[in-house]
Amino acid sequence: MTIVLLGYRGSGKTTVGRVVAAKLGVEFVDTDALVQMRAGKSIREIFEQQGEPAFRDLESAVLEDVVRWTDDRVIATGGGIVLRESNRELLSRSGAYRYYLKAPAEVLFERIHADASTAATRPALTKLGGGIEEIQQLLAQREPLYESVKTRSIDVTAIPPEVVAKMILAEVATDSGRCFPGGS
């Protein structure tokens, strides 16, 4: 089974993904990490040196590969992966569980700015400089796209990552008739 996590920066995709993968005993894959590994540089450097379209090409190529792998895995995706229609189609046709981790702009802003690595590793996404206006603007554009691709949305505003992970594990276990330690 494949589990894909979708959502804006700061929604907890990586943290939740690691917990779910560990409980299931399957591989955890992060599309951003694979892009960086293949490019041999950070995402911020790719944006600065080659531009966002080059990053999006690398991201689409990584996504094409990871959805084709046949072993069970959990995939955390970059927040902008839904921007390309071809990526959305690939995800929708993948048969994977696709969770949209949802939160209002104010909550995402606080979480992003509580993360010390943000400034050093994450590129600016618009000329608005990463403030609340940027998040509001991009969320307005992306929310319908996340919604169109997801199989389930989880509002993560008031729920810690461990509990989000348990909700995902419970659904997956119910569907597959499996039981995971700590998963319910």
Ligand code: S3P
């Ligand atoms: C992006 C989000 C990032 C990364 C890149 C672009 C975006 O991933 O893919 O910086 O467009 O929102 P995270 O959502 O994991 O931070």
